Amino acid sequence: xxxxxxxxxxxxxxxxxxxxxxxxxxxxxxxxxxxxxxxxxxxxxxxxxxxxxxxxxxxxxxxxxxxxxxxxxxxxxxxxxxxxxxxxxxxxxxxxxxxxxxxxxxxxxxxxxxxxxxxxxxxxxxxxxxxxxxxxxxxxxxxxxxxxxxxxxxxxxxxxxxxxxxxxxxxxxxxxxxxxxxxxxxxxxxxxxxxxxxxxxxxxxxxxxxxxxxxxxxxxxxxxxxxxxxxxxxxxxxxxxxxxxxxxxxxxxxxxxxxxxxxxxxxxxxxxxxxxxx
Amino acid sequence: xxxxxxxxxxxxxxxxxxxxxxxxxxxxxxxxxxxxxxxxxxxxxxxxxxxxxxxxxxxxxxxxxxxxxxxxxxxxxxxxxxxxxxxxxxxxxxxxxxxxxxxxxxxxxxxxxxxxxxxxxxxxxxxxxxxxxxxxxxxxxxxxxxxxxxxxxxxxxxxxxxxxxxxxxxxxxxxxxxxxxxxxxxxxxxxxxxxxxxxxxxxxxxxxxxxxxxxxxxxxxxxxxxxxxxxxxxxxxxxxxxxxxxxxxxxxxxxxxxxxxxxxxxxxxxxxxxxxxx
Amino acid sequence: xxxxxxxxxxxxxxxxxxxxxxxxxxxxxxxxxxxxxxxxxxxxxxxxxxxxxxxxxxxxxxxxxxxxxxxxxxxxxxxxxxxxxxxxxxxxxxxxxxxxxxxxxxxxxxxxxxxxxxxxxxxxxxxxxxxxxxxxxxxxxxxxxxxxxxxxxxxxxxxxxxxxxxxxxxxxxxxxxxxxxxxxxxxxxxxxxxxxxxxxxxxxxxxxxxxxxxxxxxxxxxxxxxxxxxxxxxxxxxxxxxxxxxxxxxxxxxxxxxxxxxxxxxxxxxxxxxxxxx
Numbered sequence: 001x002x003x004x005x006x007x008x009x010x011x012x013x014x015x016x017x018x019x020x021x022x023x024x025x026x027x028x029x030x031x032x033x034x035x036x037x038x039x040x041x042x043x044x045x046x047x048x049x050x051x052x053x054x055x056x057x058x059x060x061x062x063x064x065x066x067x068x069x070x071x072x073x074x075x076x077x078x079x080x081x082x083x084x085x086x087x088x089x090x091x092x093x094x095x096x097x098x099x100x101x102x103x104x105x106x107x108x109x110x111x112x113x114x115x116x117x118x119x120x121x122x123x124x125x126x127x128x129x130x131x132x133x134x135x136x137x138x139x140x141x142x143x144x145x146x147x148x149x150x151x152x153x154x155x156x157x158x159x160x161x162x163x164x165x166x167x168x169x170x171x172x173x174x175x176x177x178x179x180x181x182x183x184x185x186x187x188x189x190x191x192x193x194x195x196x197x198x199x200x201x202x203x204x205x206x207x208x209x210x211x212x213x214x215x216x217x218x219x220x221x222x223x224x225x226x227x228x229x230x231x232x233x234x235x236x237x238x239x240x241x242x243x244x245x246x247x248x249x250x251x252x253x254x255x256x257x258x259x260x261x262x263x264x265x266x267x268x269x270x271x272x273x274x275x276x277x278x
Numbered sequence: 279x280x281x282x283x284x285x286x287x288x289x290x291x292x293x294x295x296x297x298x299x300x301x302x303x304x305x306x307x308x309x310x311x312x313x314x315x316x317x318x319x320x321x322x323x324x325x326x327x328x329x330x331x332x333x334x335x336x337x338x339x340x341x342x343x344x345x346x347x348x349x350x351x352x353x354x355x356x357x358x359x360x361x362x363x364x365x366x367x368x369x370x371x372x373x374x375x376x377x378x379x380x381x382x383x384x385x386x387x388x389x390x391x392x393x394x395x396x397x398x399x400x401x402x403x404x405x406x407x408x409x410x411x412x413x414x415x416x417x418x419x420x421x422x423x424x425x426x427x428x429x430x431x432x433x434x435x436x437x438x439x440x441x442x443x444x445x446x447x448x449x450x451x452x453x454x455x456x457x458x459x460x461x462x463x464x465x466x467x468x469x470x471x472x473x474x475x476x477x478x479x480x481x482x483x484x485x486x487x488x489x490x491x492x493x494x495x496x497x498x499x500x501x502x503x504x505x506x507x508x509x510x511x512x513x514x515x516x517x518x519x520x521x522x523x524x525x526x527x528x529x530x531x532x533x534x535x536x537x538x539x540x541x542x543x544x545x546x547x548x549x550x551x552x553x554x555x556x
Numbered sequence: 557x558x559x560x561x562x563x564x565x566x567x568x569x570x571x572x573x574x575x576x577x578x579x580x581x582x583x584x585x586x587x588x589x590x591x592x593x594x595x596x597x598x599x600x601x602x603x604x605x606x607x608x609x610x611x612x613x614x615x616x617x618x619x620x621x622x623x624x625x626x627x628x629x630x631x632x633x634x635x636x637x638x639x640x641x642x643x644x645x646x647x648x649x650x651x652x653x654x655x656x657x658x659x660x661x662x663x664x665x666x667x668x669x670x671x672x673x674x675x676x677x678x679x680x681x682x683x684x685x686x687x688x689x690x691x692x693x694x695x696x697x698x699x700x701x702x703x704x705x706x707x708x709x710x711x712x713x714x715x716x717x718x719x720x721x722x723x724x725x726x727x728x729x730x731x732x733x734x735x736x737x738x739x740x741x742x743x744x745x746x747x748x749x750x751x752x753x754x755x756x757x758x759x760x761x762x763x764x765x766x767x768x769x770x771x772x773x774x775x776x777x778x779x780x781x782x783x784x785x786x787x788x789x790x791x792x793x794x795x796x797x798x799x800x801x802x803x804x805x806x807x808x809x810x811x812x813x814x815x816x817x818x819x820x821x822x823x824x825x826x827x828x829x830x831x832x833x834x
């Protein structure tokens with residue numbers, strides 16, 4: 001992964017001095033814009049336990065760093081992010097399940113909490129398929145732009161799990177309960193155009209020009225009056241913030257229960273069995 | 279109507295043993311899926327006083343029946359449901375109006391309350407025109423699929439009435455206040471495509487393949503991990519449930535006043551006068 | 557401006573007896589319908605300090621006038637309304653800035669409060685470009701119809717300002733946070749079709765037939781049972797009214813701070829400098 005981050009950094013050599021390397025993540029600063037890229041292309045940018053902790057810290061630090069005025073998320077390679085690395089659950093000693101489930105729940109709650117609390121504009125630049133937690137937290141982003149190669153799927157129910165990232169609260173408010181349930185409960189995968197139609201995504205760009213067009217816009221935004229942007233975000237979030245933290249807590253508590261449930265274990269085993277047969 | 283129910287039952291003979299006959303309703307179980315069909319095709323599936331009571335009981339019983347994991351609503355014939363049977367209001371002795379209005383309000387509040395409280399996924403399969411209360415309660419469904427022959431209309435204002443089914447709360451949240459008012463107050467009828475565009479409906483299917491495609495999907499969903507589905511629905515609803523019951527109560531109280539008002543009586547008389555002239 | 561109002565009045569001579577002249581506004585009554593038109597076409601219908609006060613009074617008076625059952629807003633000429641007249645801020649003696657900012661905040665809070673409290677249906681007939689405050693208050697309208705020549709833009713951030721009209725609350729609920737931020741923070745201008753797609757607008761009409769089609773509909777609505785309409789609006793608004801007043805207060809307090817900030821002053825100077833160079 002280290003090498004992946006370096007490849008990414010070297011392709012934009014003018015910012016390389018500011019680039020920071022994390023396992024599976026590439027963080028760059030360009031003026032007042034910080035870009036965080038999921039960077040494990042061989043694993044479709046799946047999020048490891050360490051990446052959750054690193055992302056939480058990166059966001060919490062950027063929140064206090066006055067030189068950062070705007071943060072954008074994207075992915076290296078063809079995927080945006082394939083969500084939680086299911087290997088995070090593998091090889092756990094049965095006697096440790098309860099302990100690990102609680103630790104994972106706490107890790108997730110802090111991770112999502114960092115998005116709820118982030119005081120500056122947060123923009124998603126969705127270059128390709130997005131899955132699971134990388135989709136659900138988009139409801140906490142300020143705006144989302146997508147390449148026409150992006151897709152959005154949240155296969156929680158087939159894995160015996162339940163939604164996180166405050167999506168049980170944000171998704172019905174963004175796209176209405178009918179589409180939110182179709183996506184979150186019945187595993188409907190949205191194309192970029194469908195995601196735009198139901199307001200999860202603000203604008204869709206042709207994949208050929210996505211990097212130039214969408215990234216350029218975001219770069220421009222980073223020079224807008226910073227206080228105006230922060231105050232505006234605060235106006236929008238102030239009435240929901242407490243509610244979002246409650247939802248986050250409830251979602252994580254439910255997942256801690258789910259991860260220890262027979263239903264979830266069977267569903268995950270079925271998933272890997274089907275996968276290994278392909 | 280009895281014969282209609284039998285026709286419906288016989289056309290799906292493999293489930294006939296589980297079929298239950300109600301006046302104007304047909305209730306079937308297929309594995310863990312319960313399908314409730316409005317079945318008064320000659321009356322465009324209008325809902326009688328008895329049907330409100332039966333549906334309330336069916337939902338409240340299914341809520342506690344572990345063999346039922348998912349409930350779908352649909353209509354027999356070309357209509358989904360033409361809403362409240364206006365004959366429910368006819369032939370009432372003027373001295374009884376106050377008593378009947380209160381009873382109807384109570385019946386309606388319990389009916390809508392059963393939808394608010396229903397703890398399992400509830401899916402609308404809208405095969406044709408839907409009117410009035412059959413449209414408004416869709417805001418309490420978890421997802422809605424429609425045939426391209428479906429339409430959605432709520433002619434409350436022309437009848438001197440006001441919205442129910444919690445639509446005064448759910449519709450602005452689903453489709454924004456601009457479209458919600460156009461539909462609920464100004465009697466705009468939505469096509470299936472328009473209902474999808476404004477997020478009331480999640481997916482639209484060609485009428486030719488609606489039964490196979492949409493019904494098949496719902497059948498598949500009924501085998502998803504049941505606890506995951508229930509917990510997810512609970513996460514979505516938990517913050518709104520109390521609010522929804524308040525809205526339901528307010529809407530019903532308002533209707534009890536409306537049904538006894540001069541404005542409403544004149545509007546209904548006008549409606550029947552116009553109708554009889556056609 | 558007086559002459560503009562007269563031109564407008566004379567072009568609809570049958571209502572001229574009921575017409576009332578305000579500087580920059582034309583107010584007409586046609587049966588139970590009151591139509592308020594922004595009428596400063598040479599200034600693209602920008603809103604002066606006096607117009608804010610007049611509009612507040614007009615709405616508060618119409619609220620209590622039983623002969624008015626429905627109010628529609630539109631614009632005279634090619635624009636709907638270009639928003640706050642930036643000249644309102646010009647020529648202010650530096651020592652008066654704090655006083656003027658507070659007065660302007662109070663004026664704005666009362667203006668927006670009149671929309672929050674207005675108890676009868678309020679319809680926007682957007683004939684052309686709408687900017688700033690004329691866009692944001694649309695979230696408080698009951699429904700909005702637009703000509704295909706309408707556009708919607710809210711360039712707050714580039715002017716170092718923040719949203720008003722309760723849009724920080726209503727816009728994310730109408731169009732989802734992703735599009736709301738794109739519009740309110742990143743100055744994305746919506747076409748009529750885009751505004752309809754994201755539910756800010758309910759219906760779009762060809763500009764050629766906008767006056768006949770859309771105005772005719774609104775005229776028809778004004779003969780619907782008035783109590784039904786008012787009670788319905790009250791059901792929809794009752795749960796949000798207190799919240800909306802809080803949001804309005806917060807937004808205005810923030811603007812009072814913004815108008816006195818270095819960031820805002822520099823942004824406005826930049827705006828006029830760029831404009832004078834064109």
